[in-house]
Amino acid sequence: MTLVNSPEPVVDAHLAVALDALLAEQSVTRAAERLHTSPAAMSRTLARLRRILQDPLLVRAGQTMVPTPRAQALRDEAASVVRRLGALLSPGAGVDPANLRTTFTLQAADLVGAALAPGLLELARQEAPGVSLRFRAEELEAGPALRDGRIDLEIGAIDHVDPETRIDELATLRMVAAVRPGHPLAEKPLTPARLAAAEHVGVSRRGRFAGPLDTALAEHGLSRRVTVVLPSHLAAMTLAARSDVVCLIPTAPAGAAPSPFTDAAVALGLRLLDIPLPLPPVTIGMAWHPRHAADGAHHWLRDAVRRTLRAPGVPGDPA
Known part of the structure; x- marks a missing residue:
């Protein structure tokens, strides 16, 4: 049967x-x-x-x-x-930040983290006191880390192009020379020759000695001497504050509002000198995986990062 x-x-x-x-x-x-x-x-x-x-x-x-x-x-x-x-089966309701109880993980270079953390923490205290922030150094390959959820946002100079990654530009910065008070370069107008003759500290996670400044100097038949390369802007600025090395750091364009990227330099007492050469701008952006695009909590995080780093009047969240 x-x-x-x-x-x-x-x-x-x-x-x-x-x-x-x-x-x-x-x-x-x-x-x-x-x-x-x-x-x-x-x-x-x-x-x-x-x-x-x-x-x-x-x-x-x-x-x-x-x-x-x-x-x-x-x-x-x-x-x-x-x-x-x-x-x-209803569309996701808006999230009240005051009710959030979560930890966000952000990957950023130390200077970006230093510029972002104070303002972002203050916004979280005011609007989302149950939110905790975890900053990671640029230690993970951001595309896969965003994809598998190990980080919620990557913030900095976004140099990977994954087809699904959403990217939003936050700020366009220019490079300036940071030197200690009383440094010989600060006594007279800065020229390409005087800049090339100074001792420099480089900043590179990959240990590179050369960068855009070297290209610009070469067009004038000049070269500089980089005596040390450090993986951290904050370490390089600390060295510049205690010695005669010159450190390049990003800041807001001329005539723009003060940039939080220079707060650490100001705290160390560094003098900021305009570089008399055309250097390419530095674009700071944030990247996230599209699975978070409609998530209310992640939307608050992205908006809070914008309000901390972006100049007023720049368009909001991309689709």
Whole structure:
């Protein structure tokens, strides 16, 4: 003898909604009006529910219909199921930052982190006190790290181009020379020759000695001497504050509002000198994975980063 398994019942959300309406209204006509359908269609749905549940559910009592004991037992559960379905299939509601309880992980170079952390922390204290921030150095390959959720945002000079990564530009900066108070370069107008003759500290995670300044100097037949390369801007600025080396740091364009990127230099007492050469600007951006694009908590984080680093009037969140 062959045993045939009976098929699994098909879950039909429309039936759950119809059952809730019928049990709440105790009327085929009113249930049809509630669901914007015809009484005939609702009557057919009631017949189908009766077959599935093997119970009449609603029975005639004079001019009205009354629920059976099974229907009375199902009423609250049906209403709860429909509420959960509505929540499941509704667009994501806006998030109140005050109710957030989460930790965001941001990957950034030390100078970017130093520029961002104070303002971002202050915004979190004011708007989202349950949010914690974790800053990581540029130690992970950002594309895969964003993709697998090890970091929520990458902030800095975005140099990877993954097709799915969303990128938003935050600030365009120019490079200036930072020197200690009393440095010989600060005593006279800075020229390419005087800049080339000074001793320099380079900043490179990969240990590179040359950069855009060397290209610009070479066009004038000049070269500089980089005596040390450090992986951190903050370490390089500290060295510049205690010696005669020159450190290049990013700051706001001429005439723009003060940049938080120079706060650390100011705190160390460094003098900032305009470089008399055309150097390419530095674009600071943030990158995130598109799975976070519609997430309310992540949207607050991106907006908070913008408000901390971006000049007023720049367009908002890209699609």
